[in-house]
Amino acid sequence: MSDVFTALANPTRRELLRLLLERGEQPVQQLADHFDMRRPSLSEHLKVLRDAGLVVEHPVGRQRLYSLRPEPLREVADWLGPYERFWRARLADLRDVLDGLPDE
Amino acid sequence: MSDVFTALANPTRRELLRLLLERGEQPVQQLADHFDMRRPSLSEHLKVLRDAGLVVEHPVGRQRLYSLRPEPLREVADWLGPYERFWRARLADLRDVLDGLPDE
């Protein structure tokens, strides 16, 4: 869980996930083209994402195609569950207060 | 957004959020009692949570009561939205494959 949040804490890595979501499977060079950063640094970010289980990779010729693996994000959503109940309750309270106000 | 994920990346800080969720508003000392860590370190963790907007604090006498502020977690849930659609589609694909198998 910490690994996943740590991976998501970096904007470059979130952008990598977004690219993989929108465009699907892609080689490293194609991903790197969209960042103002050297390719080895991107490789390191991809390693962090791999270690967190957020991407998987498989070689095709001399390329390595990366693709999204959303299961850890599902765990994040599960983790959020109890807090979601909390904020929904707060929204309900707010609505009650607003309903009780005069000249609505 | 990075601030929120960075705050959530640390297990001590996630545990602090959990305590505030389960027990509600609490002073620092009461929170600190549940960690094997010096109080100033906890204060620093609370500062990270405050800066991320995940907790708010107000003084009562010589204590400072901390409470949960779930709005940033709601933003996390919103951020997850597109990925959720992605994993739901994958689950649907998986079900289709399973449905198509012989001797089910």
Added chain:
DNA sequence: ACAATACGTAGGAGATTTCCTACCAGTCAA
């Protein structure tokens, strides 16, 4: 076989994180 391409890893610099001890300011109670 050789040059070019794709990508990872090594090693290092500078910033940041996470813990600590010491200390300071504000509040309360005697």
Added chain:
DNA sequence: TTGACTGGTAGGAAATCTCCTACGTATTGT
């Protein structure tokens, strides 16, 4: 007012993060 209590901040050590350049390995095309 003095002493105890609550909690933040200063400063520092060790680890980790994030970028870089240099280099190594595997694959492809000529």
